[in-house]
Amino acid sequence: MGEAIVITSGKGGVGKTTTSANIGTSLALSGKKVCLVDTDIGLRNLDVLMGLENRIIYDLVDVVEERCKLHQALIKDKRFECLFLLPAAQTKDKSSVQPEQMKKIIMELKQDYDYVIIDCPAGIEQGFKNAVAGADKSIVVTNPEISSVRDADRIIGLLEQEDVEAPKLIVNRVRNHLAKSGDMLDVDEIVSILAIELIGVVVDDENVIKAANKGEPIAMSPNSKASIAYRNIARRILGESVPLSTIEEEKGFFSKIKTLLGMR
Amino acid sequence: MAMAQKLQHNVTIKGTKDGLVLLLDDLCSFEHLVEELNEKLSDDHGQLLNGPLISVIVKTGNRYLTDQQSGLIREIIGQKKNLEIKRFETNVITVAEAEEMKKEAQIMRVSKVVRSGQVLSVQGDLLLIGDVNPGGTVMATGNIFVLGSLKGIAHGGSAGNRKAVIAASVMKPTQLRIAEMINRAPDHYPEHGNEMECAFISDEEDQILIDRISIVHKIRPELNRL
Ligand SMILES: Nc1ncnc2c1ncn2[C@@H]1O[C@H](COP(=O)(O)OP(=O)(O)OP(=O)(O)O)[C@@H](O)[C@H]1O
Ligand SMILES: [Mg+2]
Numbered sequence: 001m002g003e004a005i006v007i008t009s010g011k012g013g014v015g016k017t018t019t020s021a022n023i024g025t026s027l028a029l030s031g032k033k034v035c036l037v038d039t040d041i042g043l044r045n046l047d048v049l050m051g052l053e054n055r056i057i058y059d060l061v062d063v064v065e066e067r068c069k070l071h072q073a074l075i076k077d078k079r080f081e082c083l084f085l086l087p088a089a090q091t092k093d094k095s096s097v098q099p100e101q102m103k104k105i106i107m108e109l110k111q112d113y114d115y116v117i118i119d120c121p122a123g124i125e126q127g128f129k130n131a132v133a134g135a136d137k138s139i140v141v142t143n144p145e146i147s148s149v150r151d152a153d154r155i156i157g158l159l160e161q162e163d164v165e166a167p168k169l170i171v172n173r174v175r176n177h178l179a180k181s182g183d184m185l186d187v188d189e190i191v192s193i194l195a196i197e198l199i200g201v202v203v204d205d206e207n208v209i210k211a212a213n214k215g216e217p218i219a220m221s222p223n224s225k226a227s228i229a230y231r232n233i234a235r236r237i238l239g240e241s242v243p244l245s246t247i248e249e250e251k252g253f254f255s256k257i258k259t260l261l262g263m264r
Numbered sequence: 265m266a267m268a269q270k271l272q273h274n275v276t277i278k279g280t281k282d283g284l285v286l287l288l289d290d291l292c293s294f295e296h297l298v299e300e301l302n303e304k305l306s307d308d309h310g311q312l313l314n315g316p317l318i319s320v321i322v323k324t325g326n327r328y329l330t331d332q333q334s335g336l337i338r339e340i341i342g343q344k345k346n347l348e349i350k351r352f353e354t355n356v357i358t359v360a361e362a363e364e365m366k367k368e369a370q371i372m373r374v375s376k377v378v379r380s381g382q383v384l385s386v387q388g389d390l391l392l393i394g395d396v397n398p399g400g401t402v403m404a405t406g407n408i409f410v411l412g413s414l415k416g417i418a419h420g421g422s423a424g425n426r427k428a429v430i431a432a433s434v435m436k437p438t439q440l441r442i443a444e445m446i447n448r449a450p451d452h453y454p455e456h457g458n459e460m461e462c463a464f465i466s467d468e469e470d471q472i473l474i475d476r477i478s479i480v481h482k483i484r485p486e487l488n489r490l
Binding site: 150153154157158193195 | 359377380381382394395397398399400
């Protein structure tokens with residue numbers, strides 16, 4: 001039985017969908033069987049990022065309302081045999097699905113897939129509750145700016161009340177020159193505020209946007225910094241201990257604490 | 265005659281330099297008590313019960329008075345315009361009151377990060393081992409001690425205790441409240457400093473002040489339990 005990971009953030013537009021698409025793609029690259037689930041009903045995006053929009057026949061709400069079987073709604077990726085997408089409905093809203101129904105679907109997917117990656121909508125209401133309902137683990141995405149970190153903190157608090165493992169953190173769209181000049185929160189600061197484990201840092205990279213427009217996740221092109229970062233996150237999810245390298249960031253908060261304690 | 269003799273002993277009035285002490289027998293029935301109290305107060309005892317304002321302490325020994333019963337006694341004593349009840353003194357309290365007292369006196373130890381949108385509220389003192397993030401709130405009817413950064417809101421003495429203090433390893437709150445008093449943060453904190461500080465209501469200035477934690481023993485000696 002596989003595991004379900006929800007990608008969430010609180011604040012909108014910080015890169016949940018981008019992260020979901022790229023973690024899913026990276027895990028598929030490692031040969032894992034992966035199903036992406038878009039729970040952003042009414043504002044679906046994940047299919048566009050994956051370049052699969054034209055293949056949608058049934059969606060999540062069709063499955064919930066039993067207009068089709070779960071496997072009929074799953075779309076196979078263009079690039080990988082082992083990567084699938086369960087798209088969100090575009091014409092409905094978040095209230096057309098209940099957490100219990102979501103839980104059932106995720107449970108069913110976990111039987112067949114190694115990883116079920118759930119793309120959560122922004123906000124803390126019904127959509128969030130649905131997305132989290134079936135998840136075993138969670139990843140919180142934030143940008144290096146105060147309002148985004150504040151919302152991440154709120155979401156971490158809400159996740160504590162759910163039946164999921166302690167969340168891991170991704171800091172997305174980091175611009176090193178800004179952090180160095182003190183014009184932006186640096187990663188250490190963010191980790192010390194949020195006090196959860198850092199699983200990856202992704203730089204701000206215009207190739208991410210270009211890739212998104214082509215419907216080809218950046219993780220497919222091996223040379224960009226963002227791509228390496230996403231692949232490393234996938235490796236950490238797989239349990240490898242990949243150090244948070246200098247490309248991603250200088251020296252992490254946790255390594256600092258350990259030095260103080262004389263552990264390294 | 266024997267009956268009347270006995271009645272004399274259920275209510276004893278003593279004069280002290282601070283006023284009167286009313287000793288109420290704790291073995292007789294409450295009705296007897298009321299009867300005799302009425303009698304004694306309506307008897308003319310000269311200037312003692314008719315002169316200038318005198319404060320009264322009512323001692324009820326091992327008798328537990330319900331709110332209704334103590335109300336009745338207040339009423340009877342209140343008929344004498346120059347008597348003013350300072351307080352009731354009793355040897356007994358209910359289990360519920362005892363538990364309440366215990367809660368007020370205890371230090372609640374909590375280890376967590378109080379995150380944005382979360383409210384941690386306790387009875388008694390709060391010892392938080394962790395941070396209060398911006399948007400998070402901690403409240404205690406007693407004092408608040410934060411072993412971590414206080415960046416959210418802290419409300420000490422939340423049931424009205426103006427003697428409560430709020431201390432933090434890193435004091436950078438968005439707002440501090442003690443009893444009914446509110447203090448907004450400055451719009452900018454300095455880069456350094458704000459370490460090991462303590463907030464309290466200054467009686468002279470009637471506002472919340474923040475100072476080094478080392479001055480606490482001077483302004484709140486009652487914090488000591490040793
Ligand atoms: N590392 C990055 N570098 C540059 N651009 C990025 C990066 N990550 C995300 N973006 C861009 O940011 C925008 C928002 O990303 P995305 O749609 O993934 O966010 P989201 O959190 O899913 O948003 P929503 O809350 O609306 O669902 C997109 O245009 C995306 O291409
Ligand atoms: Mg999205």
